[in-house]
Amino acid sequence: SAVISQKPSRDICQRGTSLTIQCQVDSQVTMMFWYRQQPGQSLTLIATANQGSEATYESGFVIDKFPISRPNLTFSTLTVSNMSPEDSSIYLCSVEGAGDTDTQYFGPGTRLTVL
Amino acid sequence: KNQVEQSPQSLIILEGKNCTLQCNYTVSPFSNLRWYKQDTGRGPVSLTIMTFSENTKSNGRYTATLDADTKQSSLHITASQLSDSASYICVVSRSNDYKLSFGAGTTVTVRA
Numbered sequence: 001s002a003v004i005s006q007k008p009s010r011d012i013c014q015r016g017t018s019l020t021i022q023c024q025v026d027s028q029v030t031m032m033f034w035y036r037q038q039p040g041q042s043l044t045l046i047a048t049a050n051q052g053s054e055a056t057y058e059s060g061f062v063i064d065k066f067p068i069s070r071p072n073l074t075f076s077t078l079t080v081s082n083m084s085p086e087d088s089s090i091y092l093c094s095v096e097g098a099g100d101t102d103t104q105y106f107g108p109g110t111r112l113t114v115l
Numbered sequence: 116k117n118q119v120e121q122s123p124q125s126l127i128i129l130e131g132k133n134c135t136l137q138c139n140y141t142v143s144p145f146s147n148l149r150w151y152k153q154d155t156g157r158g159p160v161s162l163t164i165m166t167f168s169e170n171t172k173s174n175g176r177y178t179a180t181l182d183a184d185t186k187q188s189s190l191h192i193t194a195s196q197l198s199d200s201a202s203y204i205c206v207v208s209r210s211n212d213y214k215l216s217f218g219a220g221t222t223v224t225v226r227a
Contacts, residue, residue, distance in 0.1 A: 004158075031213060041219070042204060042217040042218060042219045043159075043204075043217050044217075045214060045215075048213070092158050092159075094158075096213055103149070103161050103164055104149075104161075104206075104215060105161070106151075106158035106159045106160070107158050108158045109156070109157065109158045111156065
């Protein structure tokens with residue numbers, strides 16, 4: 001299994017500002033993912049972050065709005081830029097594998113509220 | 116259209132009772148099906164994972180079934196406890212990529 005931590009756990013931000021969310025894993029993993037979960041909805045994949053290469057974004061998500069860094073095999077950041085109230089969501093990172101390639105492990109999430 | 120449909124959307128049960136959640140999927144080619152439990156304000160936690168050849172898998176009081184022919188799965192909760200109150204998400208993966216297809220979840224509320 002993999003133990004994943006995220007910082008911050010929650011934040012309240014003003015419109016137009018940016019927030020960087022950190023994701024730390026207790027073991028080296030190849031693939032890390034960032035998801036968004038809007039209120040009452042299921043998870044939507046934002047992007048896949050691989051170490052040493054640009055993140056791969058899903059349809060509807062762009063790098064200017066959600067820049068991602070992946071400096072090593074245990075860490076990644078997601079920035080939510082120029083926030084609006086529509087960005088209020090839970091943001092989760094997850095990892096594939098970590099010794100068990102059939103399971104994806106999720107972090108505890110970052111609850112973001114934009115005023 | 117979502118490729119993973121769950122029912123019911125929500126349910127309320129009394130402590131100690133059993134309940135069954137349903138998941139139908141159209142994801143193809145199929146690799147595996149996972150059930151996750153998501154407590155309010157937390158990330159999803161894996162309960163079970165089943166491949167094509169597996170019909171049933173248990174994790175304590177949670178028992179998942181899979182019928183790959185009809186593309187249906189169920190999650191049965193036995194002798195429910197207050198701590199079972201959560202959202203249960205059915206997730207299906209394809210064999211040709213790493214992306215997951217998520218159901219909308221079933222919200223279970225267990226009352227004393």
